[in-house]
Amino acid sequence: MSKVSLTKISEILGMSKSTVSKALNNYTDVSSSTRKKVQDLANKLNYKPNIFAQNLRSQESKIIGLLMPEIVHYFFSTIISGVTETAEKYGYSVIVAQTKDDYKSEIKQLELLLDKNVDGILLSLADNTIQFNHVKGVINQGVPFVLYDRISKLIDCNKVVIDDVKAAEMATQHLIDTGCKKIAIIRNQFKSQGTIDRHKGYKKALLENGIVYDKSIDFEGQDFSFNAGKIVGNKICERHKDVDGIFAVTDLMAIGALEALKEHNVAVPNQVSVIGFSNWFLSQITTPHLSTVDQPGFEIGQTAFKLLHQEIQNNKNNIKEPSKTVVIPTTVISRESTK
Amino acid sequence: MSKVSLTKISEILGMSKSTVSKALNNYTDVSSSTRKKVQDLANKLNYKPNIFAQNLRSQESKIIGLLMPEIVHYFFSTIISGVTETAEKYGYSVIVAQTKDDYKSEIKQLELLLDKNVDGILLSLADNTIQFNHVKGVINQGVPFVLYDRISKLIDCNKVVIDDVKAAEMATQHLIDTGCKKIAIIRNQFKSQGTIDRHKGYKKALLENGIVYDKSIDFEGQDFSFNAGKIVGNKICERHKDVDGIFAVTDLMAIGALEALKEHNVAVPNQVSVIGFSNWFLSQITTPHLSTVDQPGFEIGQTAFKLLHQEIQNNKNNIKEPSKTVVIPTTVISRESTK
């Protein structure tokens, strides 16, 4: 790799390592002539400081760890993009790893990141993580740590989230505003906080508009999938012809429902309006284009990194700030599947 | 972070650092009693070796760099997944970065990775990279380096690719096998090797089946997008009613075409068959489900890492092997958009 060391340059120039180091790092106490000599030679020899030595000295790597349930996922890949782009601006690189939504793997991946001495960690919790000692352990070690998207109230640290209740409320309100009277919800089981909150927002919007919540059109799918949405869509077409609006807690389920409606020749949005959640890429290319709630992954990633960076700085300066939770605003994107 | 150092343990135990180090690293020349004493204490104090010191000593980071045109992209996120999962098995972590398909950015990102002293680099070239001194520079420095997917013949290094010609040929052949006689191609401009090769494969299949290549149904879109596909789809519906098969060089274009056909009430696959390329997630959820060519990102990532790892090992042992190119096989996935 980089064969030219500080020592080598100092030997060639017949000065001490420290002078060379200072010249290179723009210290004020070197004469401009020596500085020039050093820098010229360094350029000529294509000198690159050995980062391993720098790391050892400074005890920091300028690398952070980004851990997520699933890399191959539109939302999370957007997070990666937001984090890496922002990190770069601050001079940091990003190690990416996934937990595959598994608690055991989450523990292991966290351990691996610590082993690399990353300067901080960004985590979105695995689905089946219900115990948090592994996370608390990391935090207690003093490692800068931020939770994003899939968080837990039981962990005291900085967090970045969206307001799922409000976002779902706005989505439902959009349905109501565009004339829907009988609005079904498609969701999965009440396991994740996201689902719970989106359900809450749905009910809240109904309540505020004087629409009675009807348990018979509150549909629970097996999972978040296209198929789960389609199955529910079929049910609605067959047994709930009075439904004129559908709020699905994920785009994928919404698109599944769309498919079922299509197969039953139900016109969207004229007979039934559909709104999804997340604004995945694919929601732009369905027929009709899906109205949805934008869940801004890039911005979440960006903010998460900034919070982490702040924490890293505070750590260095021995400042202890109370944890905060940043809520990234969401917006309803009205496309063709709603009026 | 980890406050317990080797020195500390050695002091507590009243032995030398070297003995402690040897005990911890299972050297044969320490008595089993000391080894036990050391390891017990290390466990108790939760000793973690300082990786910065280890890196400095070994001059390796056990981190590789993964550079790609675009992170938010189904295919490339699959690559990330394949690389990180495989790297983990070999004890490596992965720094991920994107070039945004820009040559200048590619140079910069490469530079940043080198600055981090990664043990090796995986790169998929930016679209507008037509000059390769930056890449050659990296290779000449002796940094283990593998190109994947978007490669160039002008660079001498290990590579992982798919056979675009053959894959496109198979896709076209699938159309022919299922009864299509008049097959259009939708592609973008001849800029990337991928497009050029897929076009070649298309023509090859026609030739082999005695079908005359018809320039008037060889459509060039502005880009790879849904819209480009849709525009061409419209043209086909309006001016080329004899077309009964469409091969699009990306799924997105194929889906755009599908949309156009739908709007013109053309039955798929009964009147016109459509096949895409890449097997993106979304191809499973279009109506009808899109037939396509599977481009196995996970496996490409996996293989790319393995090649890189081999190169890293060879480097350590001063072995010089000639460059090789691994071709990952593709398969046609027949779904509903073809007969």
Added chain:
DNA sequence: GTGAAAGCGCTAACAT
């Protein structure tokens, strides 16, 4: 079987 010492390459406190 154990320990002393050197060194990886850098930075910074402290002379001069």
Added chain:
DNA sequence: ATGTTAGCGCTTTCAC
């Protein structure tokens, strides 16, 4: 303005 020195924490050769 420049140099001396120590030290970050680890591994490894070499001596005992």
